[in-house]
Amino acid sequence: xxxxxxxxxxxxxxxxxxxxxxxxxxxxxxxxxxxxxxxxxxxxxxxxxxxxxxxxxxxxxxxxxxxxxxxxxxxxxxxxxxxxxxxxxxxxxxxxxxxxxxxxxxxxxxxxxxxxxxxxxxxxxxxxxxxxxxxxxxxxxxxxxxxxxxxxxxxxxxxxxxxxxxxxxxxxxxxxxxxxxxxxxxxxxxxxxxxxxxxxxxxxxxxxxxxxxxxxxxxxxxxxxxxxxxxxxxxxxxxxxxxxxxxxxxxxxxxxxxxxxxxxxxxxxxxxxxxxxxxxxxxxxxxxxxxxxxxxxxxxxxxxxxxxxxxxxxxxxxxxxxxxxxxxxxxxxxxxxxxxxxxxxxxxxxxxxxxxxxxxxxxxxxxxxxxxxxxxxxxxxxxxxxxxxxxxxxxxxxxxxxxxxxxxxxxxxxxxxxxx
Ligand SMILES: Cc1cc2nc3c(=O)[nH]c(=O)nc-3n(C[C@H](O)[C@H](O)[C@H](O)COP(=O)(O)OP(=O)(O)OC[C@H]3O[C@@H](n4cnc5c(N)ncnc54)[C@H](O)[C@@H]3O)c2cc1C
Numbered sequence: 194x195x196x197x198x199x200x201x202x203x204x205x206x207x208x209x210x211x212x213x214x215x216x217x218x219x220x221x222x223x224x225x226x227x228x229x230x231x232x233x234x235x236x237x238x239x240x241x242x243x244x245x246x247x248x249x250x251x252x253x254x255x256x257x258x259x260x261x262x263x264x265x266x267x268x269x270x271x272x273x274x275x276x277x278x279x280x281x282x283x284x285x286x287x288x289x290x291x292x293x294x295x296x297x298x299x300x301x302x303x304x305x306x307x308x309x310x311x312x313x314x315x316x317x318x319x320x321x322x323x324x325x326x327x328x329x330x331x332x333x334x335x336x337x338x339x340x341x342x343x344x345x346x347x348x349x350x351x352x353x354x355x356x357x358x359x360x361x362x363x364x365x366x367x368x369x370x371x372x373x374x375x376x377x378x379x380x381x382x383x384x385x386x387x388x389x390x391x392x393x394x395x396x397x398x399x400x401x402x403x404x405x406x407x408x409x410x411x412x413x414x415x416x417x418x419x420x421x422x423x424x425x426x427x428x429x430x431x432x433x434x435x436x437x438x439x440x441x442x443x444x445x446x447x448x449x450x451x452x453x454x455x456x457x458x459x460x461x462x463x464x465x466x467x468x469x470x471x472x473x474x475x476x477x478x479x480x481x482x483x484x485x486x487x488x489x490x491x492x493x494x495x496x497x498x499x500x501x502x503x504x505x506x507x508x509x510x511x512x513x514x515x516x517x518x519x520x521x522x523x524x525x526x527x528x529x530x531x532x533x534x535x536x537x538x539x540x541x542x543x544x545x546x547x548x549x550x551x552x553x554x555x556x557x558x559x560x561x562x563x564x565x566x567x568x569x570x571x572x573x574x575x576x577x578x579x580x581x582x583x584x585x586x587x588x589x590x591x592x593x594x595x596x597x598x599x600x601x602x603x604x605x606x607x608x609x610x611x612x613x
Pocket of ligand 1: 492507542
């Protein structure tokens with residue numbers, strides 16, 4: 194019987210593993226709870242009405258259509274029977290494996306306050322992005338019809354919690370939307386007066402960047418009209434707004450860009466995990482005591498970057514997927530030597546609105562418009578398919594030249610009964 198590799202998760206890590214196994218003497222089953230591979234680095238642009246959902250996601254089945262040895266299954270995994278080597282699905286389905294790759298990523302975390310989620314959605318899935326887009330655009334619509342000044346001010350206050358790359362990108366894009374793109378479309382409100390408040394508990398934004406790049410990002414965001422509050426953690430989120438430090442701030446839109454929690458992969462397989470739920474893996478990315486199980490990407494943690502933890506970013510997940518595929522190929526040839534994974538870091542990137550970015554390649558740092566163009570080229574290069582690359586490049590050039598965004602649609606709202 195041909196060796197059966199089961200990959201759970203068709204994100205960056207899982208897809209890289211499937212690609213790395215092309216031509217190997219294996220059968221592959223790839224299982225994902227969604228039918229699409231998602232390019233998360235551009236999710237904030239869907240959330241802020243720049244790109245359409247179809248420009249950053251692709252059906253997994255279609256991506257792998259030419260690989261006859263690959264079966265794609267839509268299903269949510271809820272457990273792993275490590276003794277009998279079986280993956281258990283939510284709907285009762287069972288998939289047996291010879292080798293298992295768990296690549297199920299992470300979600301945002303609320304530091305023990307999951308009750309905040311309805312008031313402060315995070316950004317991880319296409320549904321999250323369209324929820325954010327709907328809330329942001331609806332808030333302007335409601336403000337246009339609101340007579341009470343205090344309620345109107347709350348509708349025009351946008352709070353972003355967390356000053357990492359996602360929080361910086363979201364706040365810059367919302368500030369541009371409010372202050373540059375929307376003003377001429379409204380008659381009763383001045384969207385230039387909308388407040389965009391970025392709250393970060395630490396002493397500076399973009400803590401994973403050098404201090405000078407972080408200071409540059411801070412100044413650039415302020416130029417876009419973003420108010421930055423440092424050193425104060427959010428203590429409460431509700432439908433009225435937030436409390437940070439001792440201050441209440443009335444706001445109808447709160448976006449959560451702080452904290453990460455790994456998928457439950459470690460728990461499924463009974464593996465040791467860190468505080469964020471990430472599986473602690475062996476140097477070769479296998480599960481302790483289970484050489485037939487690999488755990489990769491955001492759902493695992495390993496100190497394989499010159500002794501430091503590998504960051505939870507797409508290139509790291511891809512490198513791990515490729516590494517695991519090579520290990521499996523070598524094992525099939527009879528070489529079972531342990532192959533430790535080593536992460537190669539190529540840089541940190543974050544955009545600030547549509548004209549500036551910061552990039553830290555380690556050996557060189559770039560900021561401003563040149564960094565924005567490099568960021569844009571890199572992201573277009575990593576998108577899948579010529580049509581999407583052209584569509585995204587055209588959308589950006591159009592916005593860059595005209596300031597007008599095409600994806601201002603409020604869709605997928607709650608269903609409401611309609612009068613006949
Ligand atoms: C808003 C945002 C912006 C980001 N920006 C950047 C950036 O600019 N640059 C960068 O390098 N990284 C960025 N990242 C991080 C990057 O996207 C992740 O590090 C990367 O996606 C991790 O890859 P992965 O394969 O581990 O997981 P993912 O790509 O998240 O894939 C996990 C897959 O597993 C599936 N899955 C989860 N649970 C189950 C289950 N129970 N059953 C079946 N399937 C399941 C999911 O549907 C998903 O398809 C960003 C992340 C976010 C959320």
